[in-house]
Amino acid sequence: MSYGQPAFDDRMSTVDFDVAERAHITVDSEVCRSCRTTDCVYACPAKLFVPTSDGGILFNYEQCFECGTCYQVCSGNGALSWTYPDGGHGVAFRKG
Amino acid sequence: MAEHAGPGTRSAVITAPPQREVDVVVVGAGPAGSAAALEVARAGHSVVLLERGPYPGAKNVYGGVVYGRVLDELVPRWWEQMPVQRWVTRRSTMIMTPTQALTVDFRTQAWGGPPYNGATAHRSDLDGWLAGLAEKEGAVVVPSTVATGLLRSAEGAVVGVRTDRPDGDLTAKVVIACDGVNSFLAKEAGMFAGKPAGHVTLGVKETLRLPREVVDERFGVTGRDGVDIEILGCTGGIPGGGFLYTNLDSVSVGVVVDPHGLAARKIRPEELVAELKRHPAVEPLVRGGELLEYSAHLIPEGGYDTMPDLVGDGFLVAGDAAAMCLAAGIWLEGVNFAIGAGMYAGRAAVDAIRAKDTSKAGLASYRRMLDESFVLGDHRKLRRVPGLVLGQRVQQDYPALLCDLAQGLFHVDNPRPKPGLFKLMRRVMKWHGIKARDLLSDALTGVRSFG
Secondary structure, rough: OOOOOOOOHHHHHOOOOOOOOOOOEEHHHHOOOOOOOOOOHHHOOOOOEOOOOOEEEOOOOOOOOOOOOOHHOOOOOEEEEOOOOOOOOOEOOOOO | OOOOOOOOOOOOOOOOOOOEEEEEEOOOHHHHHHHHHHHHHHHHOOOEOOOOOOOOOOOOOOEEEEEEEHHHHOOOHHHOOOOEEEEEEEEEEEEEEEOEEEEEEEEEEHHHHOOOOOOOOOHHHHHHHHHHHHHHHHEEEEEOOEEEEEEEOOOEEEEEEEOOOOOEEEEEEEEEEEEOOOOOOHHOOOOOOOOOOOOOEEEEEEEOOOOHHHHHHOOOOOOOOOEEEEEEOOOOOOEEEEEEEEEEOOEEEEEEEHHHHHHHHHHOHHHHHHHHHHHHHHHHHHOOEEEEEEEEEEOOOOOHHOOOOOOOOOEEEOOHHHHHOEEEEOOEEEEHHHHHHHHHHHHHHHHHHHHOOOOOOOOHHHHHHHHHHHHHHHHHHHOOHHHHHOHHHHHHEEEEEEEHHHHHHOOOOOOOOOOOOOHHHHHHHHHHOOOOOHHHHHHHHHHHOOO
């Protein structure tokens, strides 16, 4: 590496979020336990899906880009319940 | 009752005759939505433009270049008022392997003056400007509001939207869905029935601050001139590509990839961006840039064959919601298609309202206007290109072939005599295991599409 890449937390700290109280995406970790592909872990650009030691998936909605990648790649039936955050909440890109 | 917007939302049926509170509701204040609202408001009809973000552009991301020609028809002398970072006077296509880069570089000062061609702009500025134009003409822009579902008549016609505001039902003669790549409204309306699903790529971008004079010097431009570089072969074998654009005092760099390919390669998108930034052809251009914003968005890259139906009873679909992004090798465009489609959707809605027929038949002029314009003209012509461009050979084999061919041509190897081009070509094809018949067939697909 010829110069340092920002740590992922620093990367995410460049983005503005108005976090809503309601989790607009929920994950059923029980369903995730049987998942062999875990596409979401690699594809979510905000790195919101973290594998747990017991084979499940930990998910937090607070820093979500609302892109929809996770529900597009998820192969688990009903593992993800996906909606947009309520009006005005969620990500607000300043540059885009 | 739908409380939130997402996949699988169901429409609410209105049994009493709708009150028709407004003539048109447009969902999504991106370029498509604002162009639609602008045309409706200009014609003197009432229009509400809903935006789920706190301001237009808050939820939007793109590579960074907007091609403005379509604006000639919508906003006279738009270049005097559009919030532009730089005017693109130099376009490059860079074909790379991990250690090589072959660049076709074109510049013209013709694009550096009126009526201009392409410009870099931040979406929050651009989308805010377009929504502001609609507002000035009388459109009512309502931010921080999600359209959570459609309202339908007993017969199934769309007669409005439900929102997440208290008493948030909004009835209208026509609903124009410009709700972006995930378009839950178009899905809910059944417009994707029978279409192959999930033709999306993931775009991931970094905006890096660099002093204006550093950008000027590194990219060889001055004043408001700017550069747009499209890159092939920078995604580690995952179908996709990269980009690097100049803003006034920053650059935008990123990749666009098939999201399924990331898991298959066990690599994350920001790692691909980091690799691209480390490439010897890119590193000197971006080094020292301070990260201003990291962003990502899905892109509907499937092209013509993956578009939904565009017209329903009381319902039109435009922009990313209708998969109107053109991802065809040297052409990567979207905002211009969105503006064009939104403009025609607005006009079709006005025509239908005046003729007092907002059924599918009454709104059919939308499809006609799109067919006669570049919006569907370009997409129809280039319908085979997404498959070609995202295929293994164009993604990996040809970049390596072209780089090695260039290296063979430019390499000085005396005292051995120089090899002829065809001998070199045969040798390089053999190295990379490329069959002449595949090359010919791809060339033919290319010629048929681009020719």
